[in-house]
Amino acid sequence: MNRFRHACLASLLALATLTACSSSPEQRAAQPLPVAAQQRFDAVAARINAYALPDTHKALFLQHARAVEADTRFQGISLLDGLGFSFMEKRDPDALFWQGKPPSEGGVPPTLLERGLVRLPPAAWRQHIELIRPFMRAVSTDDCRIITADLITARDWMRMELLAMSAMSSTELEHALQLTRDAMLAHIRQSPAVAKPDEAGLERARAQFARVVTEELMQHPQRYPMAQHDENALDRAVSSMFCNPELDLLGDMLALPQQDGDQLLLDLLLEALEP
Numbered sequence: 001m002n003r004f005r006h007a008c009l010a011s012l013l014a015l016a017t018l019t020a021c022s023s024s025p026e027q028r029a030a031q032p033l034p035v036a037a038q039q040r041f042d043a044v045a046a047r048i049n050a051y052a053l054p055d056t057h058k059a060l061f062l063q064h065a066r067a068v069e070a071d072t073r074f075q076g077i078s079l080l081d082g083l084g085f086s087f088m089e090k091r092d093p094d095a096l097f098w099q100g101k102p103p104s105e106g107g108v109p110p111t112l113l114e115r116g117l118v119r120l121p122p123a124a125w126r127q128h129i130e131l132i133r134p135f136m137r138a139v140s141t142d143d144c145r146i147i148t149a150d151l152i153t154a155r156d157w158m159r160m161e162l163l164a165m166s167a168m169s170s171t172e173l174e175h176a177l178q179l180t181r182d183a184m185l186a187h188i189r190q191s192p193a194v195a196k197p198d199e200a201g202l203e204r205a206r207a208q209f210a211r212v213v214t215e216e217l218m219q220h221p222q223r224y225p226m227a228q229h230d231e232n233a234l235d236r237a238v239s240s241m242f243c244n245p246e247l248d249l250l251g252d253m254l255a256l257p258q259q260d261g262d263q264l265l266l267d268l269l270l271e272a273l274e275p
Contacts, residue, residue: 033069041069052162056170064177073185077112093155102274108157114272116183118194122262124179125269126254131176133250135164136242144243197263197270205256205264212252216241 033041048061068074091097101107117128139147143163146156165173186192217224217237224237241247253261 033066037069041066053165057165057168057173060170060173060177064181068181073188077184077188091154093153093158095154096151097154097157099150099152110273112187113180113183114269116185116187117179118266118269118273119186119192120183122195122258122265124182125262125265127175127179128269129250129254129265131168131172131179132164133248134169134172135167136250137245137248138167139163139243141243141245145239148239148242194270195266197266198259201260202263202267205260208256208260209253209264212249213238213241216247 044065045062048058048065051058053061068077096106097108098106099108103109117124136144139160143160146152147160152160168176217227221228224233224240226233227237228234242249253264255261256264
């Protein structure tokens with residue numbers, strides 16, 4: 001189960017970083033900005049326009065970035081940090097980072113979305129997973145293996161983020177930005193309190209989900225040689241399942257009984273904060 005948790009966490013990080021730009025009501029985006037704020041926005045806009053994204057998606061990010069700059073509730077938040085890209089953009093493209101480890105051990109810092117999402121209701125956690133699923137259905141097997149690997153380069157991290165955003169429809173991206181705005185505000189306000197898992201429900205969900213993985217191992221042992229005898233082989237097997245387009249492990253997670261399944265989602269999100 002811990003092996004699958006790590007694979008899921010890697011996929012959660014892919015969207016967590018890409019959606020860490022806040023949205024705000026559209027009328028805020030139309031407000032004129034003070035000179036200093038306009039200069040900050042112009043710098044971020046230049047970055048956004050350079051990304052390999054559809055023009056419709058760039059327009060949405062520009063609108064929301066401007067809205068954040070105009071919204072006093074987000075004072076002190078760096079626009080570029082809010083977009084989620086700046087950490088990797090400041091690094092050597094070939095620099096390696098551990099997924100699922102804290103920054104002190106070479107990992108990637110939690111995003112503003114991750115910090116706030118655990119303060120929102122369970123419906124927000126489920127929406128977050130639903131927004132990841134189009135990307136996982138569209139991503140190539142090789143790219144999926146990059147996402148689920150222990151180590152990832154800054155270049156690949158950025159590329160995965162852009163692929164994930166491109167896989168979204170405009171409506172899905174709008175929903176992702178709205179969700180991120182809510183999460184960012186929850187983090188800024190430090191309210192509501194961070195949700196706490198129900199240990200009994202979490203154990204039930206882990207057991208149910210472990211059966212999904214075990215069933216796949218037993219039905220197709222030829223796909224996962226040595227998985228039942230070697231820990232590293234089991235790790236590779238779970239990553240392989242996660243990257244199999246015929247499977248939908250995120251969908252299986254969402255199909256768990258809601259109260260127990262919510263505990264598993266929360267556990268994954270909390271692990272992103274404290275690997």
